[in-house]
Amino acid sequence: MTTAVSALAACSYADTATMLTAEIVAHKQIADNTYRLRLDCPEIAAKARPGQFVMLRIPERTDPLLARPLAIYDTFSLPVFKIRTNPLQVQPNVFSAHQTHAPHRYADFVYAVHGKFTTALKDLTPGSSAVVWGPLGNGFQIPAVNHLLLVAGGIGQTALLALGRQHMGAAAYGMPLLAVPQAQAVTFCWGARHGGLFGDVDDFREAGIDVHLATLDGSIGHKGTVIDLLDNLFASGVPPTNDSLHIACCGPEGMMAAVSHWSSARQLPCDVSLEAPMACGIGICFTCVAKVRDASGAWDYRRTCIEGPIFDANRIEW
Numbered sequence: 001m002t003t004a005v006s007a008l009a010a011c012s013y014a015d016t017a018t019m020l021t022a023e024i025v026a027h028k029q030i031a032d033n034t035y036r037l038r039l040d041c042p043e044i045a046a047k048a049r050p051g052q053f054v055m056l057r058i059p060e061r062t063d064p065l066l067a068r069p070l071a072i073y074d075t076f077s078l079p080v081f082k083i084r085t086n087p088l089q090v091q092p093n094v095f096s097a098h099q100t101h102a103p104h105r106y107a108d109f110v111y112a113v114h115g116k117f118t119t120a121l122k123d124l125t126p127g128s129s130a131v132v133w134g135p136l137g138n139g140f141q142i143p144a145v146n147h148l149l150l151v152a153g154g155i156g157q158t159a160l161l162a163l164g165r166q167h168m169g170a171a172a173y174g175m176p177l178l179a180v181p182q183a184q185a186v187t188f189c190w191g192a193r194h195g196g197l198f199g200d201v202d203d204f205r206e207a208g209i210d211v212h213l214a215t216l217d218g219s220i221g222h223k224g225t226v227i228d229l230l231d232n233l234f235a236s237g238v239p240p241t242n243d244s245l246h247i248a249c250c251g252p253e254g255m256m257a258a259v260s261h262w263s264s265a266r267q268l269p270c271d272v273s274l275e276a277p278m279a280c281g282i283g284i285c286f287t288c289v290a291k292v293r294d295a296s297g298a299w300d301y302r303r304t305c306i307e308g309p310i311f312d313a314n315r316i317e318w
């Protein structure tokens, strides 16, 4: 019964999605092998909530034939990227009342070039278009907390920016707008192989989020993994141990498993955004299944496109 109800509820995420051909209004490289794309897609941008994603295709191409999922990085009212005169300068919160209440028209996506789709996507110039459907997936549903801890590995920051901005009160999302209690603090720990992979970190800083970076080669930030970063932060009293805290995590599967075990050992609640390969994005093909445990501890396959991609980390059979 519970499963049937949750499956029905999950289907509604795909039911409210829109498919459209969207104009690319801005596109640029922001880090090694990493690009940022802005699409004119008001029907999707206005509704999008933190942690949701879209399926994206290049029109009139049959190779690759299938769309690919990309997280909705953020939404905007303007078609142009913000120009940063001094990329190292930490700027104050840039939120304005206008941004909160006017429905957003543009959605940004940040992607790493992997295979056929992203290699072709990176060559599309403003004025060309992409077929997009969304917003899809459940999105984050974080309870009221004092402290939100965002943890990303690799390109996993894309699922976390909007969530952090929302909890800092720097932006509002959804239609109708989600009423989300502000956290007292949001901390962001981001690990990558090397410093050249960090793109647009100031998006987090400008929202007032406390940013900590780690690289395996030590080129930027702490030398080590994101788990080392978490250990160091907690050893230094950030956040205070009596703080009500929730972790939101996205990255490669091994990294998310490690963060899940780390948080479970400390009895800290943790949600993960799974990045299972997806073929349809709307619950039909079952390519995206993950082993998810129920309250009794028994696991079953769940379609991450309509029952996720956000899951309680403790429920995942890693």
Ligand SMILES: Cc1cc2nc3c(=O)[nH]c(=O)nc-3n(C[C@H](O)[C@H](O)[C@H](O)COP(=O)(O)OP(=O)(O)OC[C@H]3O[C@@H](n4cnc5c(N)ncnc54)[C@H](O)[C@@H]3O)c2cc1C
Pocket: 053, 064, 068, 069, 070, 071, 072, 109, 110, 111, 112, 113, 114, 115, 116, 117, 118, 119, 155, 158, 159, 274, 275, 276, 277, 278, 309
């Ligand atoms: C909900 C969701 C949100 C996502 N958001 C983003 C995002 O914001 N930015 C971003 O860069 N990527 C994101 N991804 C991952 C992205 O969809 C895949 O990397 C996609 O396959 C790239 O397409 P491609 O044709 O370029 O590479 P492909 O040819 O599909 O794949 C290239 C290589 O990567 C491997 N691969 C493909 N998908 C995955 C995966 N999910 N996990 C591990 N290995 C994989 C393939 O086996 C292959 O070796 C997201 C995935 C999901 C499910």
Ligand code: FES
Pocket: 277, 278, 279, 280, 281, 282, 283, 284, 285, 286, 287, 288, 289, 303, 304, 305, 306
């Ligand atoms: S991607 Fe087809 S069922 Fe999830």
